[in-house]
Amino acid sequence: MSGSVFDAGRVASGTSSISIRDLSLEFPIFHGGARSLKKMLFKRGKAALASSRSLRTGGEVRMDRAEGGPVYVQALENVSVEIRAGERVGLIGHNGAGKSTLLRVMAGIYMPDAPNVHIRGQVAALLDVNSGMNPELTGRENITLMGRHKGLSTAQIHQLERDVEDFAQLDTFLDLPVRLYSSGMIVRLGFGLATAITPQILLMDEWFMAGDFHFRERAEKRLSSVVNNTDILVITSHALDVLEEWCTRLIWLEGGQIRMDGPTDDVLAAYRVDMQVPDSQS
């Protein structure tokens, strides 16, 4: 795909890398008055009169200055990760451990310009089932949009369309709006689309394992051909057997911090032990 816009992100094969140093990320959560300009101006005025200080409730959620301001959720805390070309990394941890947030940082969606985050290489991210698909548009139109996003020419887009059509096997559904699809069909389309163009860094959230058994088999075949051609793979999953099969290294996140980072077998052994012991000792 020479000449496409996002070739700009490509680096020489085998030199892709992800480097995150000491990253902390707090989610601002806007609710109620925090969304209102009027209330914020009013609050600033009041705060100037009665000086208030920031307070922290618990370990993860923090209120800003005065009541009614945004609430901050500590999603990642002092996370440092170095990933080199050739590594297949899995992220594990409980729900809300920060796996998806870390994946979004690697995809350049959260904190795109942070100086302590360096991503080298062309990235493709399969972050949620819809992956930016517009549910009102037909599958075919979504394929066109994806191709335009990648800077493909019209001829290349037709090629992409055929490729995804063959893989997803949606037949006539491809010409119907995506909102009419079953969740399995959306996965077929999203997966086919995201793996049609081989990236240098592939980031995947766990949803891709959805779909019926027949599809899973074909998906794994397609994925392995993509993965063999990418420099870096980062996936999150709760399915430990999937991680065991695909990954050479696991990063175990807990409460936004890295609890363990090492070869798959070591981390999995520790994780399994931890899973069996309930949290009663704390």
Next chain:
Amino acid sequence: MMVSSGSSEHTRLLDSAPRTRSRIVMACKDIADGFRLWRLAATLGWLDIRLQFSGSTLGPFWLTLTTAVMIGSMGLIYSQLFHLVLRDYLPYLSISIILWQTGLSALILESCSTFTRATETLRSVNMPYTVQALRTMMRCGIVFSYNLVVPVAVFLIFGISPGADVVLALPALLVWLVDSVALCLLLGCACARFRDIPPIVGSVMQIIFYITPIIWEPKQVGAHAWWLYFNPFYSLLEIVRRPFLGQIPTATSWLIAGGISVFFCLLALFVFSRSRSKLAFWV
């Protein structure tokens, strides 16, 4: 965790945000990348329009029809109220209403939702934010061109031709295009953060509609007409409208319109560069 650690972590996040200069460089890069993806933005804009009118036989021509009926009835009533000749007034009214309602006003109102209506995309795809600004511009541009049929029809019916001066509208429309990108970035960011801005903008636009010569003509205020220059929207409107009426816009209009555009662009760059890294959390 202690109270103090909470605030220090927050400060660290702020510190890790790049400094102003690099922020502006990144914002400019975003804008350049966005323009390189203009075909994506154009497709998105087209599809927006198509979805909006899916299921209606007339499609976007509904807009044209609505505008035609409105301009026709307004022309009849106001020409009576203002004691004007319909043949003089209707061409003026039609071009003014189109330029305002489907041009400036529509653009400003639409620009508020530039980023908020693309939440899904912004959260799951790494795409230059500027693409969403260009998409909004494209959508407004399409609606605008569908409606432009109405004044053209009025001019034909009354057998009026603006003459060769109409080409002067082209540089003015170019200024509008630049402004529209700036406004989408500016108001798009502001409205993503503060959700009460769109209704405020709506009310302000309503007021501006009445204080700007759109349904009334500048010459009707007589000697006080120079006051109109204090309304920047007047100049922005004049540089496009006058050429369509076969007149040359005043140099003052061009100066003010140019100045206000530069101001919009700088303000947009400032706000966009500061909001960019937080937009994914805001939408």
